[in-house]
Amino acid sequence: MTQSGDTKQVLTGSADNSCRLWDCETGKQLAFFKTSSAVRTGGFDFSGNIIMFTTDKQMGYHCYVSFFDIRDPAQISNNEPYMKVPASESKITSAVWGPLGEFVIAGHENGELVQYSAKSGEIMTKVKEHTKQINDIQTSLDLTMFITASKDSTAKLFDSASFEHLKTFRTERPVNSAAISPIVEHVVLGGGQEAMDVTTTSTRIGKFEARFFHLSFEEEFGRVKGHFGPINSVAFHPDGKSYSSGGEDGYVRIHHFDPQYFEFEMEF
DSSP, X not given: OEEOTTSSXXXXXXXXXXXXXXXXXXXXXXXXXXXXXXXEEEEEOTTSSEEEEEEOXXXXXXXXXXXXXXXXXXXXXXXXXXXXXXXXXXXXXXXXXOGGGSEXXXXXXXSOEEEEEXXXXXXXXXXXXXXXXXEEEEEOTTSSEEEXXXXXXXXXXXXTTTOOEEEEEEOSSOEEEXXXXXXXXXXXXXXXSOGGGGGGSOHHHHTXXXXXXXXXXXXXXXXXXXXXXXXXXXXXXXXXXXXXXXXXXXXXXXXXXXXXXXXXXXXX
16 A cells, blocks of 8 residues: 555555555545456555555466556556556565656565566566565665665665665575664664464564664664564655554554654764
């Protein structure tokens, strides 16, 4: 699920082979896009007029990135995107828009990061810094950087335009989600033991804490407990004063930072 920049609309994708556009105030469905396979990820460009979503490679269907201009009623009524880009080598597992809506940043099952042009669909840049599936991609507030979370037990920071690898944050378990603080040089990581192994692992060994790292120094400085299963999603509040985490245990937890958090400085 993702919201437009003005928060008036929300886009949802599901394993029921559909992507839907909703009005936030009334809950009314504004558009329905039928797909051939499960919708994995999606989002609005900076203007809120163009949406993209990706579909899974399954049941004989290829993975695609579809682009719709929601100002065009014909595209919605005919369920015909103005551009549909195949990702045949490895399916897309996460994707976000880059700055100014010029391209889409996609993370793949094989660990590759690919920059797709939103105008031509061509691959602009491709790098492979991860060795396993990329589970999540989130951008900085100004969209100049983005962070990836991977099954290879790392999160990595990249420059959005050049795809230059800037920093690496290492853990001992798969990282399912990672986010960048909008006001301080901190990142938060969520993950833990694979979900299929949770029943045979204690919460102490499973490492289900949210983990905080300094953006520049790559050093871990704090952990927050609470979940008793893998953390699947983390996000900072836009004002940077709190964060939320969603876990395999069925809980969404909202944490407000103490004043001391903002006074913290790394010591070496």
